[in-house]
Amino acid sequence: KAGVTQTPRYLIKTRGQQVTLSCSPISGHRSVSWYQQTPGQGLQFLFEYFSETQRNKGNFPGRFSGRQFSNSRSEMNVSTLELGDSALYLCASSLGSATQSGNTIYFGEGSWLTVV
Amino acid sequence: GDSVTQMEGPVTLSEEAFLTINCTYTATGYPSLFWYVQYPGEGLQLLLKATKADDKGSNKGFEATYRKETTSFHLEKGSVQVSDSAVYFCALAHQAGTALIFGKGTTLSVSS
Numbered sequence: 001k002a003g004v005t006q007t008p009r010y011l012i013k014t015r016g017q018q019v020t021l022s023c024s025p026i027s028g029h030r031s032v033s034w035y036q037q038t039p040g041q042g043l044q045f046l047f048e049y050f051s052e053t054q055r056n057k058g059n060f061p062g063r064f065s066g067r068q069f070s071n072s073r074s075e076m077n078v079s080t081l082e083l084g085d086s087a088l089y090l091c092a093s094s095l096g097s098a099t100q101s102g103n104t105i106y107f108g109e110g111s112w113l114t115v116v
Numbered sequence: 117g118d119s120v121t122q123m124e125g126p127v128t129l130s131e132e133a134f135l136t137i138n139c140t141y142t143a144t145g146y147p148s149l150f151w152y153v154q155y156p157g158e159g160l161q162l163l164l165k166a167t168k169a170d171d172k173g174s175n176k177g178f179e180a181t182y183r184k185e186t187t188s189f190h191l192e193k194g195s196v197q198v199s200d201s202a203v204y205f206c207a208l209a210h211q212a213g214t215a216l217i218f219g220k221g222t223t224l225s226v227s228s
Contacts (some may be wrong), residue, residue: 004159033215042203045215056215090159092216105216107152108161 002027002094004108012114016078020099021111024083025072031055033105034066049074050096053081072091074093088112118143122206122219129196129226137191137222139206147208149173149182149189150216154203163191163204194195196226 005024008100013019025032027063034046035058045058066076078085095104100108123138141149150161151163151173164173169184177191189206 006159036215042220043207043218045217048215058215091135092160103166104163108130109157109159 002079004091004106006089006108006111008111009109010112011113012116013081014116015079015081015083016018018077019081019113020075021089021113022076022092023074023091024110025074025078025091026106029093030072030093031094031096032068032072033037033094034058034074034076034093035090035092036091037110041056043090046076078113083115086113086115117198118147118208118210118217120208120217120219121188122204122222123127125221125223126204126225127222129224131198131226131228132195133226135191135196135200135224137204137206137224139189140191141187141208141221143187143208143210145211146184149206150209151178151180151189151191152205152207152218154205154221156202160205186199190196196224197221198226198228200224201226 007022031050033048037043052068063079068074076114089106090106090110119142121140124212148167150165152160153163154160164175166173166182172181180189181193203221203223205221209216
């Protein structure tokens with residue numbers, strides 16, 4: 001059974017550009033969450049999608065957005081990139097809502113974004 | 117707001133030593149508690165979890181008990197191996213619809 005797949009694994013962008021990251025959840029999983037990991041702030045929740053609807057959103061500016069497709073695949077987009085957006089972006093999937101008791105949340109290997 | 121506090125690292129141990137990584141939390145209600153592990157260059161893997169007070173999660177020799185009275189979920193292993201070297205994250209989640217809230221992570225380095 002394939003795990004959570006994130007693409008691309010590594011990318012370098014210039015300040016002011018935008019970036020789109022993709023996540024394919026485990027087959028049958030309907031919930032996809034995104035997290036940002038940086039040395040300074042640690043792991044921070046960005047947003048969660050369930051059945052194509054955003055259910056929860058973390059405390060990030062509007063430059064960070066996401067969506068989920070009917071096949072549960074998800075994308076996140078960051079516009080007008082800043083140096084501080086350099087981070088590991090992790091996608092996670094689960095069967096139901098990520099916060100339901102008993103659900104196991106599986107993480108992908110992440111997308112390393114460097115903004116120069 | 118909810119938060120998770122982990123002991124600062126790095127933790128450096130010799131192989132076969134006893135491991136404890138402290139984790140305490142602040143939250144309303146009864147959150148679920150988790151330990152995740154991150155090996156170099158990889159994503160997060162669920163190590164163990166507990167969903168109610170006094171539950172003990174265990175996996176691969178690691179254990180943690182959900183202590184409501186002390187709001188703690190300390191990770192323990194009786195005999196660590198070099199292969200256990202990684203970053204360990206304590207996290208909580210509510211049933212009501214919030215996301216995982218992580219601690220800062222503790223780096224464990226085990227030498228032979």
